Amino acid sequence: MDTKQFSKPVLGIETSCDETGVALLRWEPAAPGRGLLSHALYSQIKLHADYGGVVPELASRDHVRKLLPLVREALAEAGLTPADLGGVAYTAGPGLVGALLVGASAARAMAWALGVPAIGVHHMEGHLLAPLLEEDPPEPPFVALLVSGGHSMLVEVQGIGRYRILGDTLDDAAGEAFDKTAKLMGLPYPGGPALAALAQQGRPGAFRFSRPMTDRPGLDFSFSGLKTQVLLAWQQSDQAEQTRADIARAFEEAIVDTLAIKCRRALQAAGAKRLVIAGGVGANKRLRAELAEAGEKEGFRVYFPRLAFCTDNGAMIALAGAIRLAAGQHQDESVQVFPRWDLETLPAV
Structure with missing residues (x-):
């Protein structure tokens, strides 16, 4: 650089x-x-x-x-x-x-x-x-997933200041969806980390929610419909603590899978082999694990800043x-x- x-x-x-x-x-x-x-x-x-x-x-x-x-x-x-x-x-x-x-x-x-x-x-x-604050920083070109409470976007980076937005959020950002979903299930503020912690206790396969906008071309995000699915599932459930954890896990899996699918598409569209994950949701353990595993299998490298x-x-x-x-x-x-x-x-x- x-x-x-x-x-x-x-x-x-x-x-x-x-x-x-x-x-x-x-x-x-x-x-x-x-x-x-x-x-x-x-x-x-x-x-x-x-x-x-x-x-x-x-x-x-x-x-x-x-x-x-x-x-x-x-x-x-x-x-x-x-x-x-x-x-x-x-x-x-x-x-x-x-x-x-x-x-x-x-x-x-x-x-x-x-x-x-x-x-x-x-x-x-x-x-x-x-x-770039880390010991082994990425070199452009790369694709960046910027995912936080206010933003969910995919950016092609050719150099510093040379950015092209490949996909953006049409409504709720991923972090915002985490927080709002946690709130509707009665979790304490800030909801995103609380929901992610609860999801670790959820049973796999107990619930399944859609992966929004992955059934069509494009790299934009929309999580408002997913939030509605969770609300209906929660209202129609027994609202037991295990059920809350199961729904939390299914919701987190849906968000993470959606982000991972879009990242793969963005890398392919940009012809890149390096992926940067940044923003508050970049601290999510499931997201880090899934993308790291995908990178090993599919031949691209993932860069994360330290959690702080x-x-x-x-x-x-x-x-x-x-x-x-x-x-x-x-x-x-x-x-x-x-x-x-x-x-x-x-x-x-």
Whole structure:
């Protein structure tokens, strides 16, 4: 991958939703991942649990409270001061507009005060590049499955900033379907991890649900119908604890099989042999196992970021920002965020 080194550490700030992430990274193309100097993360799960979902105003206020203490924590862990920074990267979108503005405002203020460049990072590009933080990173071209609470998309990656969306979600993203299905079965917030844990106790074959949109050509996703199937099955069942686990397992299998089928099709369409899995749902054990097994059998290689970097985090933002800063890209001093932002519009590196 032809990228230059950005010699000074870059501060990465992530505030797109309900997690405040901060990291310090020195981008070293010859040794990806080894340039990560520190990272700190604060989750707002407890704050939003009583509401059963993220409350945007509360999320924004909590970012205000937590961001600067986390920056200080990351600097202390790395043994650095603000004067050591060479640039600041922050999530500019997509995400909740108030939450994005907290990170963008703080990042711009710090960059201006320190006289260093700042750059707004596309949240999904951060996820897409997260595997570069590992010891054995993927080289383009590859296909990326970006799968989280807000997104389910397949992207052909020819290089950094050279993206073509092969398939996108038409309604609920996979992570959103996990959370909503868990909620309708009475599982605690956040529902996705709770449902996945419960699915491990389910009996194979007790229930079976459809694999949405796999019976037709195309790479788009739709999980709203699957969610309805689960609701009907749950309402018509005895609602015993074992039944809940059985339904959870069948639902998880349907999601994972659907994602795996679409990944294989995307690899074939792009003529690629490397597959990157990123985003919060990328931490799902069943998905990781199924795709790893498929890759061994069918001759493609699968790359996963470590579990800590599947969910939202500052390290992926620092990485994406450092790569672009090293290429000479940065923006003016205005504070701009993009709650909706097309990945294909990013400039190439």
